[in-house]
Amino acid sequence: MLKRAALLVLLLFLAFIINAFLNPIPQREIVEGGRNAYGTSYSFEQAEWYGLDSRKAYVDLVEKFDFEWIRIPFFWNQMVSEDGELKINTLEFAIEEAAKRNVNVVIALGAKTPYYPEFHLPENIASQLKSGQNIDSNHAVGAKILEIDRRLVEALSHYENISHWQIENEPFTPNENGWTVDVSLIKEEIEVVRNADSIKRPIILSHVGPVVFDLRWKKLLKLLESGDVLGVNAYFKTQGTSLFSFSLFGNQLSIPWPRGFSWPVQSWGLFSPDFAGIKREASKSGVDVWVLEMQAEPYIRDLSDGRKKEFSFDAEDLKKAHNYLSGEKIKTMGFWGAPFWLFREGLGDSSWINSVSDLVN
Numbered sequence: 138m139l140k141r142a143a144l145l146v147l148l149l150f151l152a153f154i155i156n157a158f159l160n161p162i163p164q165r166e167i168v169e170g171g172r173n174a175y176g177t178s179y180s181f182e183q184a185e186w187y188g189l190d191s192r193k194a195y196v197d198l199v200e201k202f203d204f205e206w207i208r209i210p211f212f213w214n215q216m217v218s219e220d221g222e223l224k225i226n227t228l229e230f231a232i233e234e235a236a237k238r239n240v241n242v243v244i245a246l247g248a249k250t251p252y253y254p255e256f257h258l259p260e261n262i263a264s265q266l267k268s269g270q271n272i273d274s275n276h277a278v279g280a281k282i283l284e285i286d287r288r289l290v291e292a293l294s295h296y297e298n299i300s301h302w303q304i305e306n307e308p309f310t311p312n313e314n315g316w317t318v319d320v321s322l323i324k325e326e327i328e329v330v331r332n333a334d335s336i337k338r339p340i341i342l343s344h345v346g347p348v349v350f351d352l353r354w355k356k357l358l359k360l361l362e363s364g365d366v367l368g369v370n371a372y373f374k375t376q377g378t379s380l381f382s383f384s385l386f387g388n389q390l391s392i393p394w395p396r397g398f399s400w401p402v403q404s405w406g407l408f409s410p411d412f413a414g415i416k417r418e419a420s421k422s423g424v425d426v427w428v429l430e431m432q433a434e435p436y437i438r439d440l441s442d443g444r445k446k447e448f449s450f451d452a453e454d455l456k457k458a459h460n461y462l463s464g465e466k467i468k469t470m471g472f473w474g475a476p477f478w479l480f481r482e483g484l485g486d487s488s489w490i491n492s493v494s495d496l497v498n
Contacts (some may be wrong), residue, residue, distance in 0.1 A: 161401035165464020343368035363423025434474025
């Protein structure tokens with residue numbers, strides 16, 4: 138009897154796993170009422186990696202789609218000269234071109250901003266961080282981060298179409314060096330940014346799409362005020378650079394991710410991110426919840442991946458992902474993958490551009 142029960146449990150467990158892999162984007166009934174707000178993120182550096190004319194591609198992007206906002210990251214190692222002067226002409230170009238088309242801009246600032254390798258730090262700053270470093274308000278680098286935050290906000294705050302400041306991107310998630318940003322530093326960054334901006338624009342703090350046991354997003358929620366935004370991400374068929382990554386005796390060790398293997402994120406039932414529940418909790422404080430990064434591209438390691446004819450996550454999956462989040466009552470979504478769509482269009486594949494256009498325009 139006990140063996141039969143154990144076998145039944147095992148079979149149910151296997152069925153649960155098989156279903157998660159076979160149905161990585163669960164169907165949801167779309168919640169009607171009100172228009173969704175759509176945005177995207179853009180990196181001039183990544184666009185150039187794809188071989189695009191990054192400025193022309195950016196203008197094409199804001200002209201093709203009726204995005205309400207576009208998120209542009211600050212890269213410290215590229216946008217501050219060796220003598221400490223801000224070199225933000227690329228940011229200013231992005232903001233001004235967006236303004237011509239009535240598109241708002243979210244500026245992502247701090248030590249950790251979107252796009253690989255996430256911590257875009259100059260060498261003299263990065264060299265002060267050890268492997269696995271959690272950067273708190275007492276670390277020597279913390280004061281320098283606060284100073285750069287202040288100077289950047291003061292330099293850009295006169296642009297009326299900047300709608301939000303995002304402070305750090307997924308600060309609790311380590312990058313390849315194991316670096317993270319402590320809540321104590323984030324709290325001070327918020328104060329610096331609010332004081333530097335005479336208009337007092339809303340703040341965005343972000344976390345990954347948290348699984349049921351990951352409650353770290355609540356630490357960020359406590360730092361936000363009414364009118365601010367808690368950002369999360371929503372990936373559906375994901376891969377990574379490492380299958381496992383851990384620190385041992387001060388050394389960061391990792392096991393490479395197997396090529397061709399995608400992990401489903403949203404199909405684990407109660408164990409998957411509860412976007413509707415997070416939104417309910419945040420609304421008690423007057424904080425909105427955005428999906429800053431909704432997967433809208435496959436995982437790309439190199440350009441040969443981008444030239445494939447078939448992908449584990451395709452353009453039709455993009456629409457399914459959108460419908461899933463709509464069913465979770467998410468009203469503001471940022472589609473992640475803009476340079477990839479434009480790259481594919483240049484190869485004669487307009488399916489990605491068309492899928493996004495069908496949803497946004």
